[in-house]
Amino acid sequence: xxxxxxxxxxxxxxxxxxxxxxxxxxxxxxxxxxxxxxxxxxxxxxxxxxxxxxxxxxxxxxxxxxxxxxxxxxxxxxxxxxxxxxxxxxxxxxxxxxxxxxxxxxxxxxxxxxxxxxxxxxxxxxxxxxxxxxxxxxxxxxxxxxxxxxxxxxxxxxxxxxxxxxxxxxxxxxxxxxxxxxxxxxxxxxxxxxxxxxxxxxxxxxxxxxxxxxxxxxxxxxxxxxxxxxxxxxxxxxxxxxxxxxxxxxxxxxxxxxxxxxxxxxxxxxxxxxxxxxxxxxxxxxxxxxxxxxxxxxxxxxxxxxxxxxxxxxxxxxxxxxxxxxxxxxxxxxxxxxxxxxxxxxxxxxxxxxxxxxxxxx
Numbered sequence: 095x096x097x098x099x100x101x102x103x104x105x106x107x108x109x110x111x112x113x114x115x116x117x118x119x120x121x122x123x124x125x126x127x128x129x130x131x132x133x134x135x136x137x138x139x140x141x142x143x144x145x146x147x148x149x150x151x152x153x154x155x156x157x158x159x160x161x162x163x164x165x166x167x168x169x170x171x172x173x174x175x176x177x178x179x180x181x182x183x184x185x186x187x188x189x190x191x192x193x194x195x196x197x198x199x200x201x202x203x204x205x206x207x208x209x210x211x212x213x214x215x216x217x218x219x220x221x222x223x224x225x226x227x228x229x230x231x232x233x234x235x236x237x238x239x240x241x242x243x244x245x246x247x248x249x250x251x252x253x254x255x256x257x258x259x260x261x262x263x264x265x266x267x268x269x270x271x272x273x274x275x276x277x278x279x280x281x282x283x284x285x286x287x288x289x290x291x292x293x294x295x296x297x298x299x300x301x302x303x304x305x306x307x308x309x310x311x312x313x314x315x316x317x318x319x320x321x322x323x324x325x326x327x328x329x330x331x332x333x334x335x336x337x338x339x340x341x342x343x344x345x346x347x348x349x350x351x352x353x354x355x356x357x358x359x360x361x362x363x364x365x366x367x368x369x370x371x372x373x374x375x376x377x378x379x380x381x382x383x384x385x386x387x388x389x390x391x392x393x394x395x396x397x398x399x400x401x402x403x404x405x406x407x408x409x410x411x412x413x414x415x416x417x418x419x420x421x422x423x424x425x426x427x428x429x430x431x432x433x434x435x436x437x438x439x440x441x442x443x444x445x446x447x448x449x450x451x452x453x454x455x456x
Contacts, residue, residue, distance in 0.1 A: 106152075215243040
């Protein structure tokens with residue numbers, strides 16, 4: 095069951111200005127969705143409706159089956175305190191409260207205060223040394239991290255972030271986005287409004303709003319899997335050439351967020367990350383070997399059997415490596431009489447079909 099289901103969500107202000115029109119989508123538990131679009135496209139309005147800060151003119155936003163627009167003001171306040179963690183571009187910290195007191199303030203609205211828990215939340219975002227500092231004594235990045243700790247303190251089911259890096263420099267932006275990466279890996283559900291395409295592409299999906307309408311949905315999860323495959327192949331080929339897969343070399347590839355993708359690959363058990371370099375695990379080696387085998391067999395097929403030119407063969411092989419099933423790959427290998435090298439002389443990893451005994455002839 096979807097955590098959030100949005101059906102025809104519409105918000106009209108002053109009886110005539112449509113900030114949001116007929117927007118529909120579903121948000122799954124543990125998913126990260128980014129929301130993008132030009133100023134005035136309805137991004138903040140959508141966040142306000144999902145967080146029960148406002149009510150729709152038409153349509154519904156269902157949270158675990160509950161229609162948020164049907165809640166009375168007291169129930170909406172309780173819902174926000176119990177289910178939602180908010181992170182805004184403007185940090186909204188109380189200036190005369192310390193960092194730990196600002197985090198505890200969210201507990202107060204939840205009818206529970208626990209300074210030890212608040213301290214742990216700040217320690218998690220790297221602010222153990224800033225517990226007693228006022229907001230004015232903190233940098234912009236540190237203030238945003240206090241806001242994130244405050245958003246997490248009540249263990250919300252959904253985190254809503256509206257331009258969370260909008261007021262930050264590049265270094266602090268990286269720190270904050272790393273925290274969002276960690277939250278996503280732990281299974282938190284995120285909706286992040288951003289104007290930055292680089293940040294938008296870190297999500298599983300991106301909703302594009304134009305003039306209050308949903309103009310499109312882009313799925314980045316599949317694209318990231320292809321990037322992982324590309325990096326696995328690069329590590330394989332570097333090792334094949336007796337070179338170390340140094341992080342500096344991999345970062346020079348035309349790949350978005352190499353460090354973040356490698357981190358996800360390590361979590362999946364595909365690579366081991368060392369000081370300055372990457373190594374394939376046994377699982378990663380098998381997957382990389384399968385990819386290399388499919389690519390080089392396809393390249394051999396198009397060059398030798400269909401007499402396709404070198405450039406076209408390479409391009410077509412790149413497309414085929416992602417769609418060939420193991421069974422089809424083995425049949426191609428058998429058809430080509432189990433070739434040992436590709437047209438460029440590089441080794442084609444052997445498959446199970448290559449190891450099968452040849453039937454005796456009579």
